[in-house]
Amino acid sequence: MLGKKKATGLDGSFVQCLGCKKTLFRREFEENLFVCQMCGHHHRLSWRQRAEITFDEGSFSEADAGLRSVDTLEFPEYREKLESAIAKTGINDSVVSGRATLDGVPVSTAIADFSFMGGSMGSVAGEKITRTLERAATDRIPAIVFCASGGARMQEGLLSLMQMAKTTAAVAKCREAGAPYIAVFTDPTMAGVLASYASVADVILAEPKSLVGFAGARVAAQAQVMKVPDDFQKAEFALRSGMIDKVVERRAMRSTLSSLVRVLIGGSR
Amino acid sequence: MAKSWKEWEKPLLEIDEALEKAREIAKKCSPTEQVAAEERIAYFEQRRDNIIRVMYSRLGPWEKVLVARAETRPYALDYITTLFTDFVELGGDRRFGDDHAIVGGTAMFQGKPVIVVGQQKGRNIQDRQYRNFAMAKPEGYRKAIRLFEMADRFRLPIVSFVDTPAADPGVESESRGISEAIAASILKMFELNVPSVAVIIGEGGSGGAIGIAAANKVLMLEHSVYSVIPPEGCAAILWRQPAEGAKAAAALQLTAQSALDRGLIDEVLPEPFGGAHRDWETVTKTVGNAIEASLHTLDSLSPADLREQRYAKFRAMGRVAEAAPSA
Numbered sequence: 001m002l003g004k005k006k007a008t009g010l011d012g013s014f015v016q017c018l019g020c021k022k023t024l025f026r027r028e029f030e031e032n033l034f035v036c037q038m039c040g041h042h043h044r045l046s047w048r049q050r051a052e053i054t055f056d057e058g059s060f061s062e063a064d065a066g067l068r069s070v071d072t073l074e075f076p077e078y079r080e081k082l083e084s085a086i087a088k089t090g091i092n093d094s095v096v097s098g099r100a101t102l103d104g105v106p107v108s109t110a111i112a113d114f115s116f117m118g119g120s121m122g123s124v125a126g127e128k129i130t131r132t133l134e135r136a137a138t139d140r141i142p143a144i145v146f147c148a149s150g151g152a153r154m155q156e157g158l159l160s161l162m163q164m165a166k167t168t169a170a171v172a173k174c175r176e177a178g179a180p181y182i183a184v185f186t187d188p189t190m191a192g193v194l195a196s197y198a199s200v201a202d203v204i205l206a207e208p209k210s211l212v213g214f215a216g217a218r219v220a221a222q223a224q225v226m227k228v229p230d231d232f233q234k235a236e237f238a239l240r241s242g243m244i245d246k247v248v249e250r251r252a253m254r255s256t257l258s259s260l261v262r263v264l265i266g267g268s269r
Numbered sequence: 270m271a272k273s274w275k276e277w278e279k280p281l282l283e284i285d286e287a288l289e290k291a292r293e294i295a296k297k298c299s300p301t302e303q304v305a306a307e308e309r310i311a312y313f314e315q316r317r318d319n320i321i322r323v324m325y326s327r328l329g330p331w332e333k334v335l336v337a338r339a340e341t342r343p344y345a346l347d348y349i350t351t352l353f354t355d356f357v358e359l360g361g362d363r364r365f366g367d368d369h370a371i372v373g374g375t376a377m378f379q380g381k382p383v384i385v386v387g388q389q390k391g392r393n394i395q396d397r398q399y400r401n402f403a404m405a406k407p408e409g410y411r412k413a414i415r416l417f418e419m420a421d422r423f424r425l426p427i428v429s430f431v432d433t434p435a436a437d438p439g440v441e442s443e444s445r446g447i448s449e450a451i452a453a454s455i456l457k458m459f460e461l462n463v464p465s466v467a468v469i470i471g472e473g474g475s476g477g478a479i480g481i482a483a484a485n486k487v488l489m490l491e492h493s494v495y496s497v498i499p500p501e502g503c504a505a506i507l508w509r510q511p512a513e514g515a516k517a518a519a520a521l522q523l524t525a526q527s528a529l530d531r532g533l534i535d536e537v538l539p540e541p542f543g544g545a546h547r548d549w550e551t552v553t554k555t556v557g558n559a560i561e562a563s564l565h566t567l568d569s570l571s572p573a574d575l576r577e578q579r580y581a582k583f584r585a586m587g588r589v590a591e592a593a594p595s596a
């Protein structure tokens with residue numbers, strides 16, 4: 001994701017931080033999980049990078065890989081956008097779902113990839129999130145969902161809005177079955193995703209400074225004359241407002257998830 | 270392209286004015302002029318009906334958006350006060366405050382106790398501000414959740430009226446968790462052990478609407494709209510100009526018929542000649558009958574069946590292609 005922002009003439013050994021713009025050694029940067037050593041900026045990850053740094057090595061196996069979006073509304077330019085996103089990212093839609101283990105504990109997981117049409121939720125993303133939660137409920141194992149989305153996918157119209165209901169209904173299934181569900185908000189977690197399955201997880205973690213909000217910041221500011229806080233719609237603002245449990249730095253995310261998962265399944269074993 | 274309902278209905282407004290004048294003349298004129306005056310009235314009436322017929326027989330998606338927003342359309346409380354008896358409005362989320370964009374309470378529907386909830390618009394400037402243009406804040410959805418829980422506790426069916434441009438997007442709403450409030454309300458609706466019927470009576474505006482619309486039966490008035498994003502917002506994103514709202518409305522296919530064709534709602538309720546705003550009595554009767562029929566079909570379902578019916582219905586929503594796994 002960061003490739004295009006490489007410092008010029010430096011044969012790929014260096015990258016430029018999107019936060020502080022400083023030049024960093026690529027190797028050090030990658031070893032630091034794509035977090036800038038200078039300013040702490042957490043760069044966005046692809047789903048694969050996320051899976052690699054989170055789960056036991058080689059434990060992730062994808063499910064639902066055959067799901068593809070359908071342009072049922074024949075919405076302007078949707079087909080083209082889908083095709084170019086597939087070509088660019090190598091995945092079929094904005095969410096990759098499957099199973100993995102975390103310190104040996106089997107989990108059902110879904111990882112959103114912002115580089116696919118802004119992580120937007122259409123029928124496919126909604127279906128994958130729903131199946132992820134259903135697998136957790138059926139097997140009574142934890143669900144871990146990494147969110148990264150601008151919101152519902154406008155190009156599928158009302159079908160996208162209904163994914164909010166569908167995915168949230170699946171959360172009810174998890175609760176009924178006693179399967180713990182943890183959501184991790186990464187940059188950004190917005191609108192239709194935030195206002196559905198993301199916000200009703202048993203535990204919500206967020207990466208530092210991730211954008212977390214209902215409406216675009218401009219819309220929110222226009223709607224009121226109230227002063228907008230500096231960290232408005234950032235993870236830290238959501239934390240202060242009581243909307244999430246914890247802001248967790250990337251290097252501590254895996255161990256935090258592991259601790260949570262082991263405690264939350266403890267009661268049912 | 271008309272930008273508002275008033276602008277779009279201008280031809281009708283003009284003929285209504287002419288008709289009003291003709292009626293006044295008829296009242297004052299001498300007996301000898303009476304016949305001519307009445308003929309004139311009949312002529313205008315016929316002309317008006319012809320215009321209505323032409324305009325309303327081919328409402329496009331954008332015209333539906335305008336009609337759904339009509340300021341003279343019946344609002345939630347208009348249905349509630351006509352179709353229900355013993356309505357006691359209840360208020361407050363017991364957390365922060367009372368939201369006036371969502372109303373609700375206990376009531377009798379055809380002699381049976383129910384909980385009713387609805388998004389309420391205002392009809393004049395003060396009222397509109399008081400109702401925050403039917404854009405609910407977190408406390409509105411939390412009030413709804415409170416009422417849903419009460420319905421569950423006392424085994425009361427739920428009827429909700431959906432009519433909102435969107436949930437309130439302001440800084441206050443954000444800091445009190447508007448997203449969580451909407452999500453929690455949707456979740457609560459799926460956990461209910463009692464029957465629920467949602468009626469989209471005007472604007473079904475994205476997350477704000479689905480927050481109280483995850484029901485066993487979802488009914489939608491013929492000229493109401495239901496959309497993932499306001500057409501103006503969609504146009505601003507797609508073509509960088511909100512004025513292309515009509516084009517966006519067509520692309521989004523936000524009509525009741527389109528929602529029905531895709532299995533996203535259960536029923537389209539026909540509106541009277543010239544739209545709900547021309548004949549409150551008829552549309553109210555239609556809505557009442559449809560709620561009654563819906564509640565009747567849900568009557569025989571057990572709590573578990575109700576939850577399952579709701580889950581299965583929304584679970585099936587979406588269009589995907591699925592290839593066999595390659596490995």
Ligand SMILES: [Zn+2]
Nearest residue numbers: 017020036039
């Ligand atoms: Zn930096």
